[in-house]
Amino acid sequence: MTGFARTEGVCGPVSxxxxxxxxxxxxxxxxxxxxxxxxxxxxxARERANALxxxxxxxxxxxxxxxxxxxxxxxxxxxxxxxxEEGRAYEERGLAAPPRWDGVLALRGALVSEDASDSEDDxxxxxxxxxxxxxxxxxxxxxxxxxxxxxLQSILSNLLDDIERLTRxxxxxxGDxxxxxxxxxxxxxxxxxxxxxxxxxxxxxxxxxxxxxxxVTEEIERLLAHAAEARALIARDEAAGRxxxxxxxxxxxxxxxxxxxxxxxxxTRIGLDLKTAVxxxxxxxxxxx
Numbered sequence: 511m512t513g514f515a516r517t518e519g520v521c522g523p524v525s526x527x528x529x530x531x532x533x534x535x536x537x538x539x540x541x542x543x544x545x546x547x548x549x550x551x552x553x554x555a556r557e558r559a560n561a562l563x564x565x566x567x568x569x570x571x572x573x574x575x576x577x578x579x580x581x582x583x584x585x586x587x588x589x590x591x592x593x594x595e596e597g598r599a600y601e602e603r604g605l606a607a608p609p610r611w612d613g614v615l616a617l618r619g620a621l622v623s624e625d626a627s628d629s630e631d632d633x634x635x636x637x638x639x640x641x642x643x644x645x646x647x648x649x650x651x652x653x654x655x656x657x658x659x660x661x662l663q664s665i666l667s668n669l670l671d672d673i674e675r676l677t678r679x680x681x682x683x684x685g686d687x688x689x690x691x692x693x694x695x696x697x698x699x700x701x702x703x704x705x706x707x708x709x710x711x712x713x714x715x716x717x718x719x720x721x722x723x724x725x726v727t728e729e730i731e732r733l734l735a736h737a738a739e740a741r742a743l744i745a746r747d748e749a750a751g752r753x754x755x756x757x758x759x760x761x762x763x764x765x766x767x768x769x770x771x772x773x774x775x776x777x778t779r780i781g782l783d784l785k786t787a788v789x790x791x792x793x794x795x796x797x798x799x
Contacts, residue, residue: 512797513658515650521639522632527573528640528647532655534796535567536755544572554641555648562652564749565799570644589619655799662797666744666754669794670737672787673761677733680768680780684726726771729764733784736760740791744798751798758792 512534518527540559542552555570593614600606614620740757743750765788769781 513651513654515647515654517643517647517650519639519643521636523576524636525575526640526643528643529571529573530647530651531569532563532566532651535565538563538565539567541567541569542572543570545574548572548637548640550637551640551644555644558645558648562648563655563799565751566655568651570647572640572644584621585615586620589617590614593617593620658797659799662794663744665794666791666798667741669787669791670740673784673791674734674737676780676784676787677730677737680726680777680784681730683777683780684730684773726768726777729768729771733761733764733768736764749799751795754795754798755792758788758795761788761791 513530513532515530516527518525520526538560540556542555544551551572559568559570594609597606597609601608736757740754743753743757762785765781765785769778769785772778772781
């Protein structure tokens, strides 16, 4: 869900730049930064972002620049009049010389900018141009995230290949578990009470009970089913991040159970490799919208 986009344009004496950045997020969070007086843009930006995105933390920034040559200066006569009146008392007492015009006009506030873009029509045109600009930058951000998504689809597919391969290998290895458990039980009995004759029927019953506790058939079937569902999700042209997050948790649960039930070191090693692949899948699913 990471991405960056930029658009720029000019409206009269004002040039503008929109920049949009996106990072991972569990939900959709849009932060808009604009100069004061342009609050109307927030509604446009949020509505378009909600239509284009489902997840991610978005930061959208507007930068404005105004051509100084387009501004016309005029004298603030009321300000200058107050300055002259306040200074007259000092002149009459001989504490100050009469002011010069270059000195008066150099005072801050004596000259003010009168810009034609402050008219209502020009302001509406600027807001319209900026609204179109924020829509354009969000659409470019969507395209950038789609490009990343296509690369991410290949990564997820490879991780699912690993999960399916390890799950099938676990199924093959788990098929030897009953014999391993029976042999282990036989050795334990022989070590503890070698003089006791083993009843074959009772021994088979006990071995079957122990083997059933370590049966991982259900876990393997669920892992394969989750992998098939995850493949279907990443193949669709729609938001799949939250569902993939849920599936990653289910993958982790089944892998943990498989490791806990493992009857031998070979199955345990497969389970640990499976957990590693699942952790990578969970990490990458956070990048999916």
